Amino acid sequence: MACHEAPRQAEPSTEPGSLTFRPSGSSAHLNHGVDQEHATDAHSDAYDDAFSYDAHSYTDHEPSYADQRVSHANEQPSDSRLSHDEKPSPYADDDPTNLNGDSMLSPTGHNDTGCPGGVLAVEQPPEVPRPPSTLDKFERDGSNDEGNTDAPFGIPMVWDQRSVQDEDMSPLGIVAHPELKILTCITCKRVIDPDGIRKHISRHLPRQVVNKVNCDGLRNRFSLIAKKDLKIPRPFILAIPTLPVYRNFPHCPKCGYAVRNDRSFYRHTSCGKIKSQLGYAQAYFPEENHGGFFAVTVSEPPTLEPGLNLMNVLKKKYPDPVAGQTPITLSQHVRDTNPFLAKSAWPQIVEGLTGEQVWNAVRKDNEGLRKSVTPSVKRYMEEVNAKLGSSGCDNEGSAIGSYHGFV
Amino acid sequence: MHGSLTGYTHVAIDFVTFILAAALGSLAPGIAGVTPEQQKTRAFAYGDAITRGTGQEDALLHALLFSIFTHKICGDGPSLPSYRFLALYSFRKDGNLDAANNITGVTSKLVFLARASIYNSVVAKVNPRENVGFFE
Numbered sequence: 356m357a358c359h360e361a362p363r364q365a366e367p368s369t370e371p372g373s374l375t376f377r378p379s380g381s382s383a384h385l386n387h388g389v390d391q392e393h394a395t396d397a398h399s400d401a402y403d404d405a406f407s408y409d410a411h412s413y414t415d416h417e418p419s420y421a422d423q424r425v426s427h428a429n430e431q432p433s434d435s436r437l438s439h440d441e442k443p444s445p446y447a448d449d450d451p452t453n454l455n456g457d458s459m460l461s462p463t464g465h466n467d468t469g470c471p472g473g474v475l476a477v478e479q480p481p482e483v484p485r486p487p488s489t490l491d492k493f494e495r496d497g498s499n500d501e502g503n504t505d506a507p508f509g510i511p512m513v514w515d516q517r518s519v520q521d522e523d524m525s526p527l528g529i530v531a532h533p534e535l536k537i538l539t540c541i542t543c544k545r546v547i548d549p550d551g552i553r554k555h556i557s558r559h560l561p562r563q564v565v566n567k568v569n570c571d572g573l574r575n576r577f578s579l580i581a582k583k584d585l586k587i588p589r590p591f592i593l594a595i596p597t598l599p600v601y602r603n604f605p606h607c608p609k610c611g612y613a614v615r616n617d618r619s620f621y622r623h624t625s626c627g628k629i630k631s632q633l634g635y636a637q638a639y640f641p642e643e644n645h646g647g648f649f650a651v652t653v654s655e656p657p658t659l660e661p662g663l664n665l666m667n668v669l670k671k672k673y674p675d676p677v678a679g680q681t682p683i684t685l686s687q688h689v690r691d692t693n694p695f696l697a698k699s700a701w702p703q704i705v706e707g708l709t710g711e712q713v714w715n716a717v718r719k720d721n722e723g724l725r726k727s728v729t730p731s732v733k734r735y736m737e738e739v740n741a742k743l744g745s746s747g748c749d750n751e752g753s754a755i756g757s758y759h760g761f762v
Numbered sequence: 763m764h765g766s767l768t769g770y771t772h773v774a775i776d777f778v779t780f781i782l783a784a785a786l787g788s789l790a791p792g793i794a795g796v797t798p799e800q801q802k803t804r805a806f807a808y809g810d811a812i813t814r815g816t817g818q819e820d821a822l823l824h825a826l827l828f829s830i831f832t833h834k835i836c837g838d839g840p841s842l843p844s845y846r847f848l849a850l851y852s853f854r855k856d857g858n859l860d861a862a863n864n865i866t867g868v869t870s871k872l873v874f875l876a877r878a879s880i881y882n883s884v885v886a887k888v889n890p891r892e893n894v895g896f897f898e
Contacts, residue, residue, distance in 0.1 A: 678856035700840045701849040701859075708793075710857025716793050717780055717850045724788075725779045727812045731819035732778050736771045738820070739878035
C-alpha cells in the first residue's frame with residue numbers, strides 16, 4: 356500500500372479487538388481488519404517515534420499471525436522512511452553492544468496463543484501480569500498438566516533440567532540444550548540452524564520481534580554448533596525435550612545408529628554384523644526424512660491412552676458392531692446396474708436375518724441329521740465322480756468343470 | 763479323496779441336509795420355503811432309510827436328488843428349498859454377499875450334482891464309455 360503524504364489522524368478505537376500504538380506526542384490507533392487504510396496512515400505517523408504496545412488490547416484481540424504479517428507488510432513504506440534514525444536494524448546481531456543475549460526482548464512479551472510470540476514492545480510497557488507461555492504447561496518434574504501431547508505415539512515431551520529456557524527465550528518459542536549445544540523450536544519440533552535463527556523465528560513472529568533477537572548472543576551463550584557440524588549423539592542419550600520421539604525404530608544396540616526401515620540397516624557396517632533392535636529414536640530434523648535418526652531412551656513408558664488422537668477417541672466411543680450379528684438389509688441407495696438381486700429375489704430370502712443365522716442354517720444346524728446323511732452322500736459323490744470322469748480318469752479335474760464329454 | 767471332490771461332497775452334504783430338514787420341518791418356514799409333495803415323499807423315504815439302515819440309502823438319495831433337479835435348474839421358483847439353499851449359501855458369515863466367482867463355485871457344484879443325478883437316471887444301465895451324446 357502506498358504511503359500517503361498527508362497522513363490523516365485516525366480516530367481512536369475503543370473496541371476491545373483493536374491493536375493500539377501509542378507514539379510519543381500523538382495518539383494513533385491501529386484497528387486490525389476494520390479500518391486498515393486509516394490504520395496504516397496512523398501507523399506511518401506513529402513510526403516517526405518509537406511506539407509502545409498495549410499488551411491488554413493485543414491479548415484480547417488475539418490476532419492471527421497472518422493478520423500480523425498483513426499489518427506489517429502494509430507498514431513497509433513507513434519503515435523505509437525510518438531508515439536513518441528510528442528504523443530497527445535488520446542486523447541487530449551486528450550491534451557489538453547487544454551481545455549479552457539477556458535483553459533481547461521485553462520481559463512482557465508473552466501471549467497465551469498457540470504459537471509463541473506476539474511481542475512488539477521496545478519500551479518498558481506498563482506492569483502486566485505475565486500470561487502463561489507455551490512451555491509453562493510442561494512442568495519441571497517431567498509431566499504436563501494434560502498428560503499427553505501431540506507428539507508422535509503419545510509420548511510427552513518431557514521438560515527436564517538439561518534444557519534451558521529463560522524469560523527472553525520463552526516468547527520466541529525456542530529451547531536451548533547446552534549439553535548438545537543445539538537450539539530447538541517448540542512449534543516446529545526440530546533443531547534450529549545456528550546460522551538461520553532469525554530466519555527461522557521469522558516464520559512464527561512479527562518482524563519487529565525478530566529484529567530485536569540477539570542471535571549472536573544466543574550463539575555465543577550456548578556455543579551452538581553449526582548444522583553441518585552436528586553429529587549424531589551416540590551412544591544412547593535420554594530423549595531430547597521438544598523433539599518428537601518415535602518408537603519401533605530399528606537401531607544398533609551397540610552405537611545407537613537408527614534407521615526408519617529395517618531393510619536399510621545393512622548399510623551400518625561399522626559395528627560389524629550385528630542384528631538390529633527396535634526402540635525409540637529421534638532426529639534433529641525429522642521433517643527432512645533423510646535419516647539422521649539416533650536411538651534414545653525415554654524416562655517414562657509411552658502413553659497408550661487415546662490422548663489427542665481423534666480416531667482412537669472415536670473408536671473407543673463408538674466400537675464397531677459385530678458384522679455377523681447385524682441384520683441383513685438391502686440398501687435403498689444401491690445402484691443395481693445388473694438387476695440380479697431384483698430378479699433373483701435373494702434379498703427377500705435373507706432380509707432380517709443375521710449373517711450367523713444364514714451361515715448356521717445351511718452349514719451348522721441339524722448336526723445329527725448331517726452326520727447320518729454324510730456316509731451315503733460321500734458314497735454317492737464318489738460313484739458320480741467315477742461315472743462322470745472323462746476317459747476313466749479319476750483326477751479331480753474330471754469331476755469339476757473340465758468335462759468335455761466322452762471320448 | 764481329492765480336494766475338489768471333498769469340497770463338492772461338503773456342498774452335497776449341506777444341500778441334502780438342508781433339503782431333509784426343510785421336508786421334516788426342522789427349519790423355519792421363512793428359511794426353508796415350501797417343499798413340493800413329491801420331494802417331501804422322497805425325503806421321508808430317504809430319511810427313513812438312513813435311520814433304519816436298510817441299505818437302500820444310495821438309491822433313495824438318487825431318487826431325492828432327481829426329484830429336485832428334474833427341471834435341470836435349482837427349482838422353478840424362489841419358494842423352493844433348493845433355490846433358497848442357493849441363496850443362503852451365497853452369503854458369508856458376516857452377512858455380506860459372497861463374491862460372484864464364489865457364487866459361481868456354488869452353483870457349479872449344484873449343477874454338477876443335478877447333472878449327475880439326471881445322468882444316473884438316464885444312462886444308469888449304459889456303459890459310460892459309450893458316447894451317447896447326452897451332454898453334447
